[in-house]
Amino acid sequence: MSFKVNDNVTWVGKVDWELRKFHGEELSTHKGSTYNSYLVRGKEKTALIDTVWRPFAEEFVSNLKKEIDLNEIDYIVANHAEIDHSGSLPDLLREIPNTPVFCSKAGIKSLSGHYHQDWNFQPVKTGDKLDLGGKELVFIEAKMLHWPDSMFCYLTEDNLLFPNDAFGQHYASEHMFNDLVDQDELYREAIKYYANILTPFSSMVTAKIKEVVGLELPVDMICPSHGVIWRSDPLQIVNKYMEWADNYQENQVTLIYDTMWEGTRRAAEAVAAGIKEANDAITIKLYNAGRTDTNDIITEIFKSKGIVVGSPTINKGVLHSIAALMEMAKGLNFKQKKASAFGCYGWSGESAKLVSEMLDQAGFELINKDGLKMLWNPDEEAIAAAKAYGREIGSALS
Ligand code: FEO
Numbered sequence: 001m002s003f004k005v006n007d008n009v010t011w012v013g014k015v016d017w018e019l020r021k022f023h024g025e026e027l028s029t030h031k032g033s034t035y036n037s038y039l040v041r042g043k044e045k046t047a048l049i050d051t052v053w054r055p056f057a058e059e060f061v062s063n064l065k066k067e068i069d070l071n072e073i074d075y076i077v078a079n080h081a082e083i084d085h086s087g088s089l090p091d092l093l094r095e096i097p098n099t100p101v102f103c104s105k106a107g108i109k110s111l112s113g114h115y116h117q118d119w120n121f122q123p124v125k126t127g128d129k130l131d132l133g134g135k136e137l138v139f140i141e142a143k144m145l146h147w148p149d150s151m152f153c154y155l156t157e158d159n160l161l162f163p164n165d166a167f168g169q170h171y172a173s174e175h176m177f178n179d180l181v182d183q184d185e186l187y188r189e190a191i192k193y194y195a196n197i198l199t200p201f202s203s204m205v206t207a208k209i210k211e212v213v214g215l216e217l218p219v220d221m222i223c224p225s226h227g228v229i230w231r232s233d234p235l236q237i238v239n240k241y242m243e244w245a246d247n248y249q250e251n252q253v254t255l256i257y258d259t260m261w262e263g264t265r266r267a268a269e270a271v272a273a274g275i276k277e278a279n280d281a282i283t284i285k286l287y288n289a290g291r292t293d294t295n296d297i298i299t300e301i302f303k304s305k306g307i308v309v310g311s312p313t314i315n316k317g318v319l320h321s322i323a324a325l326m327e328m329a330k331g332l333n334f335k336q337k338k339a340s341a342f343g344c345y346g347w348s349g350e351s352a353k354l355v356s357e358m359l360d361q362a363g364f365e366l367i368n369k370d371g372l373k374m375l376w377n378p379d380e381e382a383i384a385a386a387k388a389y390g391r392e393i394g395s396a397l398s
Contacts, residue, residue, distance in 0.1 A: 002067055003176065005038065005221065005229060008135070008158055012064050013037040014052040017172045022084075027196055028295045031189055032172030035084055036225045038162060039067060040155060042132025047075040047102075049137075049153065049162050050225055054087030061091050070096050075130060077137065078103040079151045079164040081110030085225055090115055102130060104141050107149035124151075140212060142166065144204050146197055152212070159220035161212075166205075167237045169193050169227030179232035186228065190237065193226070194244045195302035196295050199332040202245040209242055247336040249305040252283040253397055256297055257310035258290040258319040263344035263377040264310045270383045271308055271342060271372075274390020279398050289321040298328060306338040306397045307364065309355050313345035318354050326355070330362035339364035340393050341371035342386070349373050367396045 002012050013036040019029045035052035037060070046068065052060045064070065070092070076099050078086055089111070093099065100122045103111065108121045124130075130137040135157040142150045145166055152163040169189035175181050198205060222230040222237065230237050255272055259265040265288065272284050282305075287297050301307055309326070311318035341355035352371030360366055372389045374382045 002063065005160070005223060006158055008041050009155070009160060009223075010039045010041075010067060011036060011176065011229075012039050012048075012060070012067055014056045014060060015172050015174070015176075016053070016056070019170070019172070022170060027170075028293045029170040030293075031170060031185065033170040033226050034172055034176070036223065036229075038223060039064075039073075040132065040137065042135050044133025045074040045131070046072055047077055047130065047132060047137060048073050049077045050079055050085045050164065051088035051092060053084040057088035057091040060088045061095065064092070073099060075099065076101045077130075077153055078107055078111060079153060079162060080147060080225070081107050081114060081149050082147060082165075083114065085164065086111060086114065089119070090117065093117070093119055102139070104143075104149045104151045106143070106147075107151065110147065110149045142208055144201050145208055146201055154217055159218045161217075161219050161222045161234075162225075163222060164225045165197070166208075166224065167222050167230060167241065168224035171227040173228055176228050177232070178228045178230045178237075181228055187240075189227065190240070191244065191302070192295060192299045194241065195299045196332070198244075199302060199334065202247070202335075205241055205245040209238055209245075213238075244302075248302065249337065250283070250303045251281060252285065252300070252304045253306045253308065253393070254297070254300045254304045255284065255286045255308045255310070256289050256301075256322070256325065257286075257342075258288060258312075258321045260312050260314070260319070261377065263374065264312045264342070266383065267342055267344060267372070267374055267378055267386045268308075268310050270378070270386035271310075271390040271393065274387035274392075275308075275394035275397070276390075277387065278391040278394030282394065282397055289325050290319065294321075294325055294328060297325060298332065301329060301334065301337070304337060306340075306367070306393065307359075308340050308342065308393060309359060310342040311351045311355055312343050313349050313351035316348050316350050318343070318351045318358075322355065323358075326358040326362060330358070333363055335363060337364050338367050338396060340367040340389070342374070342389065343371070344374045344376065344378065346376055349375070367393055
């Protein structure tokens with residue numbers, strides 16, 4: 001499959017309908033993904049922007065040969081060294097070994113670290129230009145969006161921005177343009193992508209968008225490296241990123257728990273009922289972390305102004321689904337979100353305190369620093385206490 005993005009740019013990537021996990025097993029991709037590679041033809045020179053993930057390298061090179069004689073590719077641009085975009089470079093450069101590879105300085109380190117090849121690297125920095133004849137590719141470094149080497153490039157005359165991972169979605173589609181796909185699906189994947197990948201870099205997202213907007217470049221399309229191309233009102237996703245990067249929250253509280261014998265589940269439901277009594281306007285969502293996709297929960301945390309996390313005590317600790325979730329949340333460095341902990345126990349009873357400490361270390365503002373401990377399976381009195389705890393949380397989130 002290939003298709004024309006416009007008269008001068010052809011998409012030569014790969015739609016990966018099967019992908020269900022990304023970054024090893026770390027990130028769920030329920031809707032698959034795409035690895036977008038673009039062939040850009042000027043009047044005199046032709047450039048290839050990025051390649052596709054390593055398992056598809058042979059297919060990629062074979063398809064590319066149907067599109068162009070590889071010897072007519074004058075330049076390769078590696079906007080980002082991560083394997084999903086650079087993984088076909090070894091196969092491609094085996095065929096056209098001296099082709100210059102334009103990337104950031106950090107890109108040379110990353111690409112060399114991955115592939116250990118003596119390629120013809122050409123380091124570029126913000127403002128450097130590559131003349132294709134009648135149009136230029138202008139480079140814009142985008143350090144830590146989301147790797148040190150990440151880079152955007154912009155095609156003059158055609159007014160296309162190639163921002164690599166930024167503005168992407170893990171979303172396989174035959175349509176490949178934002179106006180042709182289901183908008184709910186598109187935005188569900190776009191916000192999940194932001195929440196799980198870009199949250200820690202939000203201050204840099206804001207600064208980079210302001211920098212690029214300040215260049216006053218006309219943008220007809222935004223061509224990311226995953227998912228669909230934004231051609232209809234392309235700045236809509238830029239505006240969304242500005243919202244998401246600004247400590248985004250909706251009027252939502254998310255209760256996340258795991259449970260062994262239903263005690264902590266019953267407590268969660270009682271806490272939720274208490275929140276509703278005190279704050280009827282807030283959206284309340286409950287997830288059993290042991291039974292729910294972790295990245296989907298992370299997306300719900302991203303959308304929340306507060307979270308309530310519960311685990312029973314086991315072996316003086318917490319259930320591993322909660323520990324894993326808290327580790328992921330700590331790395332994502334959420335800001336301006338409130339939180340509280342709870343949990344049942346039979347004898348030693350450390351879990352509520354431990355979850356409170358995890359929430360604190362992950363940067364959440366504790367509503368109640370001790371959390372709620374409940375002995376054995378909660379009786380009526382304990383359920384009433386959980387409701388009261390919920391009311392305290394509901395009021396704090398008003
Ligand atoms: Fe899509 Fe950072 O790789």
